[in-house]
Amino acid sequence: MAENADNLPRRTLKYHQLRPGMTIQEITELSFSYATLDAETVRFLKANFKGASGVLIGDSGRETVPIAQVKELDQLEAIVDLPADLIIAKVALGLPESLYKRGFLEFKVTDSPDAPAAEEPEPEAPAIAVGSDEAKRAYQERLIQVKTFLETVNPALESRDRASNVIEEMMDRGRAGHFSSKGVESAIAEVTGQNLGSAMQAIAGLKNSDQTYAHCVDMSVILQGCYTDLLEQSGKKVDDLVGRLILVSGFMHDIGKSKLPKEIIDSTVAFAPDSKERIILRNHVTYGAQILSDMGMHKAAIDVAHYHHVKKDTSLLASYPDVPFDVVPSMVRFAAVVDVYQALIGRRSYKKNWVPGKAIDYILKRRNTEFDERMVDRFVASMGKYPVVSLVRLNTGDLAYVLMIAPKEHPERPVVSIIENAQGEMITHHEILDLMVEPDIYASEVVDHYEHYNETEDQAFRIFQSIDVS
């Protein structure tokens, strides 16, 4: 521990708030690359953090060890107890940038008495007023994005089908005892080509995914979209490698099901909570972790497969395997939210139908019992109160599909296209309506598209596909 550091108040700052003269006592947020240490990073840590300690996340919880004992494949969460004589502990000109480049993002610091006061965090940009010139300018940009999004729906649908076939084949081969990562590569190629991300997410909201394979594809594209948002908002860089790792983790999260009888995983009948099928199903998490580690997959993907059913309240029947919630890394906590959300909107036939807006409500109700509440909040912020493809009733009585989520400050003002007027007549000429520039119109409720279209998902999807704004 640094001399007298205990007597000085510690403040938590981001790298860009560091000022010369401050002393770093702890590094409290590290970039994704520390989630599993590689040999080079271990060497770097040992050379530059002599005398400090690392907080590791292990199977039995958090553990603080001297940096000298940190080894490859450890999962490092923070660096604490920096000795005061460490060069890296004294903030000098240029140090914040190099810390950032190295993946150090947030710090606990103490001020030296003569240091200039640190800047307060930048205030958030003021909300754009509804109907303002600024909102109109933003509309032009949103228009282009919405048109591109609509154009990619059909190619994205084809890619989704191919990717879920790949996953099905992979599971079938796995059942016969041959796992290979080739399948994963081609599934990734399918969903990363041609910038299909947001269209793939939209399809996940409208098409059913009764079977494990489409569930895995849909879950992974939602996970990638939302978790990338989360990482970027916390100042982390999401390069191709990280993006692919998130996708792989999603594709493979239920791979352990390939060890189970096909009748169980393809079943459309609900199993009772204490049935033998449910107990068998629970094994998919340990099988999955084993398969992925045998395949030499990244630890982050193994953790997602292993822990995506661990609930915050581990006494819940639905929580397994039996490990403390503390050991569950943040990406897995986030993936757990997405997994439940996708399973709901995927509308397995033995379940009640859930449209995206209702699934968001379901998740919010379990914010504190089943999930990590911070992850729920970030997920809901990414998806919006009315996620893309939600069918909404406007205050005018018209029925519209959401094409782009609303700004955070005005959740009831997404970009929509009206498909039916208040009298229930279908609209043939579709227009894009940005409710941020229409002061008198807003979304007032979410409409269940299954109920509205007599439970036929294909009709809901066909109407969505027919939206033509050219």
Ligand SMILES: [Fe+2]
């Ligand atoms: Fe699962």
Ligand SMILES: [Fe+2]
């Ligand atoms: Fe799942």
